[in-house]
Amino acid sequence: MKRDEIILGGFGGQGIILAGYIMGKGASLFDKKHATHIQDYGPEARGGACRTEVVISDSRISYPYIDNPSILAVMSQEAYTKYSPRMRQDTVLLIDENLVKPKRRKHNRLFAIPATRIAQELGRTAVANVVMLGFITAVTKVVSVEAMKQAVLESVPKGTEELNMKAFDRGYSYGLEKLKTAEGEGK
Amino acid sequence: MSRRGPLVGEFFMNGDIACAEGGISAGCRFFAGYPITPATEVAERMSSRLPEVGGIYIQMEDELASMNAILGASWAGVKAMTATSGPGFSLMMENLGLGIMLETPCVLVNIQRAGPSTGLPTLTGQGDMMQARWGSHGCYGIIALSPTSPQECYQHTIKAFNLSEKYRIPVLVMADEIVGHMGEKVVIPPPEDIPLTPRRKPTVSPEEYLPYKPDADLIPPMANAGEGYRFHVTGLTHDERGYPVMTAEAQDRLVRRLVDKIEKNKADIIEIEEDGIDGADVVVCSYGISARVSQFAVERARDEGIKVGMLRLVTVWPFPEETIRKIAKRIKAFVVPEINCGQIALEVERCAGGAANTILVPHMGGSAHRPETIIDAIRRAVR
Amino acid sequence: MNQNGSEQKHYIDQYLREDRMPHIWCPGCGLGSILHCFLSSLIKSGIDMDKVVVVSGIGCTGRAAGYVKLDSFHTTHGRAIPFATGLKIANPELQVVVFSGDGDLIAIGGNHLIHAARRNIDMTVICVNNFNYGMTGGQLGPTTPLGARTQTSPIGNYERPFSLPYLAAASGAVYVARWTSMHVRRLEQTITEALLKRGFRFIEVIAPCPTTYGRRNRQPTGLDQMRYYRENSIIRHGADPKDVDIDLNGKIIVGKFIDIERPTYSDLLDEVMQRAFGTELPKDDTSKEEATVVGSAPK
Structure with a gap:
């Protein structure tokens, strides 16, 4: 039984929960796997710590929580500090390098992307989460690129599809490049 | 739009x-x-x-x-x-x-x-x-x-x-x-x-209609407002006409029916899910999110060789008293994980009637149980 | 029975549940004549009686729903208005009348009253005000005048009461009137007029409660209270609702205070629906779900 466990962390307003939702949707509706998306939020509408968990499995998911993620993607220093201790040896760590400075020198499998800066280049900081999704897709292949793209298209507000596709593609090709150059920067 | x-x-x-x-x-x-x-x-x-x-x-x-x-x-x-x-x-x-x-x-x-x-x-x-x-x-x-x-x-x-x-x-x-x-x-x-149950409408004329005259299954047909039945209904204890009657007899008749219409139709209403209960030493009884965590725990416990079954309450009320009673005679204990300090566990304990132990796995809220907590309780239950 | 010994039917009898008589109201109570006015107004209005729904809360006035031979609901204390709101907006064909007392509608149900008026829900509210909680034995209520003695203000009330027309008007009622149970013909005309109007209509009817209120406040019989109304009522149509407070055994300004037009809840709903959808009909949708709504701030 294959079970992928993904934690996405950041702060409220970055679209972290939406990113988790899109990932779960891609895996379940288009890759036809089982997927459970859990959101966790506090009273703040903006700025508070925010986390979402996605479990993707070949079989039915009874326990929906994650102790030690196989994939950790963080878009805030606070999220990094909070969740990186829960990493396993083989956890793939993905960070927005504009927002997160890893404390430990050596992460076995660290992949960094300037997601927020790329989003700014595209004209909308709001799509940083989709840049990150493209990056995660390229690096981890946890959801197929076709499924993820379709999920993005069907989840973002009408009229923003093109922008979001651009964002996804930028993140995705950045990820492919990273894979080519190294099996992870930590090595 | x-x-x-x-x-x-x-x-x-x-x-x-x-x-x-x-x-x-x-x-x-x-x-x-x-x-x-x-x-x-x-x-x-x-x-x-x-x-x-x-x-x-x-x-x-x-x-x-x-x-x-x-x-x-x-x-x-x-x-x-x-x-x-x-x-x-x-x-x-x-x-x-x-x-x-x-x-x-x-x-x-x-x-x-x-x-x-x-x-x-x-x-x-x-x-x-x-x-x-x-x-x-x-x-x-x-x-x-x-x-x-x-x-x-x-x-x-x-x-x-x-x-x-x-x-x-x-x-x-x-x-x-x-x-x-x-x-x-x-x-x-x-x-x-999608099968939908329609409202049971009166089959008699407005003159003959009594809003709380039940059919054989204790359920009265229901007229809607504005359909010409000119009925009266009240939150007071009432008779079949819907008129208030302030007596112990009227109370007995009405409240007994309000209880019995559910109680006597339990077989139709109650839905439960059983998994591996035959031959089990211990049965985990749970519902809602706790049932999912329990299912995970049950599978881990089975990996350890423990004979453990799972009883999931799809309907919680009315309570499946008869099912619990029957299972209690065949097992050592029920394990009841729930995110409170023991509510449904009390019902399980009552229905088990001493034939099997009931082990509550409480949780005060804020998250689901850790699966290990439930596995521990299962281990304790078979000891 | 008339002199010949044959049954003589009164014209409102067909709308009363005779099998529930005698009613529970005390001798000298104003509710009988107010109910009579209401049924008489209903008949005069020409409204289809099968579409009339009477909703009451709890209390002496609340029992009115049980005496009318119409679709009628005797609900919980204070909740007649939200129950009636559900009835009316789910089926706009219904002519919904809330008939209840001051304790029910103004104290425990006060929040519902102001919000139904704010929304301008299409209903008529007849609020019978006897200045106290009669059914429970005569306790202080939100309408009890300053200084009045009740079971729970034995040395005199020191809470300022609500002026009901002022409250209803400020909350958005499109029709606000007040009479006493002595003004039967005027009350009947007012209820008839209100029934034929649209929007949230509020009629306060001051009524005697000799048993629990009058006898503690120097009006020991129903007749004393009626005499008080006759001598102290001042008809002043169009009076500003802020000027119609009632002092203990003081003057009572009566009349029609407010009669304005404002779109009802259903009018505005229809308008928005028309703007959003035109005449398009719903069809099955097989497209994929849009984004899940993310969290909201806790209450």
């Missing part, structure tokens, strides 16, 4: 939204509510969906009003629901009682959060299970369902509407914050594949 009818197909949605879509599929065309975390998304969804299907969403001034408004709408002949959580559920108890007394079909979704009082608004709990059974004053029968996933949120809401029409009673969907906010695939069949 365009008008979308009931959805058909596969969707990725959370439990709150699935409850709303279940309502739409069940023919619910009236929602009265009040925003409250973590049930707000049910109201939000209804506020966008009901206008699309020709229904009405109204945001009331509080939960007292919400509960009353859905009773009024139901008597106007429109299927109606509301959704709330802890503090709102407490306020709804008053007129849940009126709904029971007037025998009004409607659905109340409770996305449970941890209490008491304001408690943990954004985090889960299962502390309202006894309130669901006994929360309004007096004696009565009640029906409550407990979904474990968005798919079940969808299906249970439809089932709740069907049971409410069949038994003329408000039906409770007792979900919780985790299930309410959890995103999963929800399969929605075409409308023609």
Whole structure:
């Protein structure tokens, strides 16, 4: 039984929960796997710590929580500090390098992307989460690129599809490049 | 904007939204509510969906009003629901009682959060299970369902509407914050594949109609307001005419029927799921999100060679007393994980009647159980 | 029975549940004549009686729903208005009348009253005000005048009461009137007029409660209270609702104070629906779900 466990962390307003939702949707509706998306939020509408968990499995998911993620993607220093201790040896760590400075020198499998800066280049900081999704897709292949793209298209507000596709593609090709150059920067 | 009818197909949605879509599929065309975390998304969804299907969403001034408004709408002949959580559920108890007394079909979704009082608004709990059974004053029968996933949120809401029409009673969907906010695939069949229970209408003339004269199954047919029956109904103890009668005899006759119409139809109402109970030494009995964590724990315990079965309560009320009684004779112990300090465990213990032990695995709320906690309890149970 | 010993039917009898008579109201109570005015107004209005729904809360006045031979609901204390709201907006064909007392509608149900008026829900509210909680034995209520003695203000009330027309008007009622139970013909005309109007209509009817209120406040019989109304009522149509407070055994300004037009809840709902959807009908939707709504701030 294959079970992928993904934690996405950041702060409220970055679209972290939406990113988790899109990932779960891609895996379940288009890759036809089982997927459970859990959101966790506090009273703040903006700025508070925010986390979402996605479990993707070949079989039915009874326990929906994650102790030690196989994939950790963080878009805030606070999220990094909070969740990186829960990493396993083989956890793939993905960070927005504009927002997160890893404390430990050596992460076995660290992949960094300037997601927020790329989003700014595209004209909308709001799509940083989709840049990150493209990056995660390229690096981890946890959801197929076709499924993820379709999920993005069907989840973002009408009229923003093109922008979001651009964002996804930028993140995705950045990820492919990273894979080519190294099996992870930590090595 | 365009008008979308009931959805058909596969969707990725959370439990709150699935409850709303279940309502739409069940023919619910009236929602009265009040925003409250973590049930707000049910109201939000209804506020966008009901206008699309020709229904009405109204945001009331509080939960007292919400509960009353859905009773009024139901008597106007429109299927109606509301959704709330802890503090709102407490306020709804008053007129849940009126709904029971007037025998009004409607659905109340409770996305449970941890209490008491304001408690943990954004985090889960299962502390309202006894309130669901006994929360309004007096004696009565009640029906409550407990979904474990968005798919079940969808299906249970439809089932709740069907049971409410069949038994003329408000039906409770007792979900919780985790299930309410959890995103999963929800399969929605075409409308023609969804069986719906119609309201039982009077077959006699308005002159002969008695609003509380039951059929053989203890359920009275129901006229709606404005249909010419000119009936009177009251929250006071009443006779078959709906007239108040302030006697112990009238009370006995009415309340006994309100209890019996559920009690005597238990076989039709109760739904449970059993897994590996034959030959088990211990059975985990749970519901809602706790049942999912329990299922995970049961599978781990089986890996250790423990003979453990799983009993999942799909309907929590009425309680499956007979099933528990029978299983109790064949096993050492029940393990009951729930996100409260012991509510359904008390029922299990009562029904087991000493034939098997009952081990409560309590959790004060804010998250689900850790699976290890349940596995430990299973290990203790077989020792 | 008339002199010949044959049954003589009164014209409102067909709308009364005779099998429930005698009613529970005390001798000298104003409710009988107010109910009579109401039924008489209903007949005069020409409204289809099958579409009339009477909703009451709890209390002496609340029992009115049980005496009318119409679709009628005797609900919980204070909740007649939200129950009626559900009935009316779920089926706009219904002619919904809330008939209840001051304790029920103004104290425990006060929040519902102001919100139904704010929304301009299409219903007529007849609020019978006897200045106290009669059914429970005469306790202080939100309408008890300053200084009045009740079971729970034995040395005199020191809470300022609500002026009901002022409250209703400020909350948004489109029709506000006040009479006493002595003004039967004027009350009948007012109720008839209100029934034929649309929007939230509020009629306060001051009524005697000799048993629990009058006898503690120097008006020991129903007749004394009626005499008080006759001598102290001042008809002043169009009076500003802020000027119609009632002092203990003081003057009572009566009349029609407010009669304005404002779109009802259903009017505005229809308008928004028309703007959003035109005449398009709902159709099954097989497209994929849009984004899940993310969290909201807790209450």
